[in-house]
Amino acid sequence: MALIRRFAADDATAVANLFQAVFRQSKAPAPASLADYFVDIYLSRPWFDAEIGALVYLDNDGRVRGFIGVNVVPMIWQGRSIRAAYAGSLMVEAPENDPLAGARLLRAYLNGAQDLSISETANTASFGMWRKLGGEMVVSRSYEWVRVLRPLSLAATVAARKLPVLNGVRPVTSWLDAIAAKALPSLPQLSTTTGRDVAPCELADVILQTAAGYALRPAFDPAALSYLLAHAARKENRGAPVARIVHDRRGEPIGGYLAHGDKHGVLRVLQTFSLPAKADLVVDDVIATAQRIGASGVAGNTQPEMMPRLQTLGCLYVLRYVTVVHARDPTLRAAAHNADAVLNGIGGECWMRMLGGRFD
Structure with missing residues (x-):
């Protein structure tokens, strides 16, 4: 048996x-x-x-x-x-x-x-x-959002996954994108924020701060967060880690995020962290960072607090994987559907190196 x-x-x-x-x-x-x-x-x-x-x-x-x-x-x-x-x-x-x-x-x-x-x-x-x-x-947590920044570069990046020889043409497509950008709809004006690059482990404080206000959330502690962030940073197949803490105009930290990406590639956001009312500022910093490093596009999993701003920015949505929940208590099951919850990314399973990591 x-x-x-x-x-x-x-x-x-x-x-x-x-x-x-x-x-x-x-x-x-x-x-x-x-x-x-x-x-x-x-x-x-x-x-x-x-x-x-x-x-x-x-x-x-x-x-x-x-x-x-x-x-x-x-x-x-x-x-x-x-x-x-x-x-x-x-x-x-x-x-x-x-x-x-x-x-x-x-x-x-x-x-x-x-x-x-x-x-x-x-x-x-x-x-x-x-x-x-x-x-x-x-x-609300099952779709992947995508914002195309340089369409020709993005097409070459996607095609290069099956034909690595195309990696050599990405600098050329980037140059062509600069010309084509004049004929494409421009991004809305991004919010003025002050963000700073940090080591991934430095995100712990802002994660603890922003997660504390949600009704359903992981019981984060510093030791566990250090473990999760150390693993989450190592996704070599997705590019270099990009960790940022975002401040408002008064200089107060209101959120942050962990992503991976390189010039000409896609900046893949593992998760954003923000006070719900400040999610727009964090999303705008993600887009601005992608532009600064020369990424061809930005992508990440949907989070309810991000959706209004993502729609304003003209993002596309793709269903690749499903976030699914099960609970014997119907009220707890309902809570998982609520926007007042932290479920994905660092709080879930996507921090693991098996998703994007390299083993030799």
């Missing part, structure tokens, strides 16, 4: 190889650093919970054939403590041989001791399983 049990350190190599095959579509053995990373984030991280964790699916011979990553995040909801469990990396070897393996892993995770179950990265297949088990799409 197939068996589902908690992930253990001895499973790391098998799980890393499974990740290599399913998500990287590579037949090469996974590097040891990737196996070590699975042990780190699922067994050694802050907020480790002995009752809730990642799960493996074993076949009749005791071989690892499936996995679901689970990270527990202590949260505060209307002043009381709850436990959220973020799911990621749901994967099954040769699912056609056991079509129910993925659903069994997901069901075992949802039957855990957590109060709130969340995923930021559900694809079409996994979202279908979530729905059958009572999960709900959080529409």
Whole structure:
């Protein structure tokens, strides 16, 4: 009989190889650093919970054939403590041989001791399983917003993912974009803000400050934030980390963000942090920074407080992954849909290096 049990350190190599095959579509053995990373984030991280964790699916011979990553995040909801469990990396070897393996892993995770179950990265297949088990799409957090700044450079950047030789033409397209910009609609006037570049770890204070006003939020502490930010900064496949703290006209910090990008590429925003009434200022600083570093475009996951300004700036919206929630308490489930919540990015699962990191 197939068996589902908690992930253990001895499973790391098998799980890393499974990740290599399913998500990287590579037949090469996974590097040891990737196996070590699975042990780190699922067994050694802050907020480790002995009752809730990642799960493996074993076949009749005791071989690892499936996995679901689970990270527990202590949260505060209307002043009381709850436990959220973020799911990621749901994967099954040769699912056609056991079509129910993925659903069994997901069901075992949802039957855990957590109060709130969340995923930021559900694809079409996994979202279908979530729905059958009572999960709900959080529409306001499920879209990727994109602001095109240099259309020819952006097209070359996207094409270069499949044809790396096109990386050499990006400087030329950037020059052509400067000419074409005269015929394109210009950006609205950006707000005047004073932002400063910081090391990613320096975002901790502004995260604590801005998250404190939300009704549903992670119970951040300095040690856990340091761990998360150190991992989130290392997304080598997305470019250099860009961390900024944004001040208002009086010089008071009102938010910040962590992103990754390089000249000619896309500045990908992992998450913005802001007082809800000041979100426009942070969004404008993101756009201004992308222009300053010569990015061809900007992209990030939608957050409710950002939406009015993103629409004003003429952003496009793409549905790539779904943010989905599940909770036995209907009032808690409703709270996850509310704008008065911090759910994604650093507070969720997207800080992990498996999303954009490089392992050798």
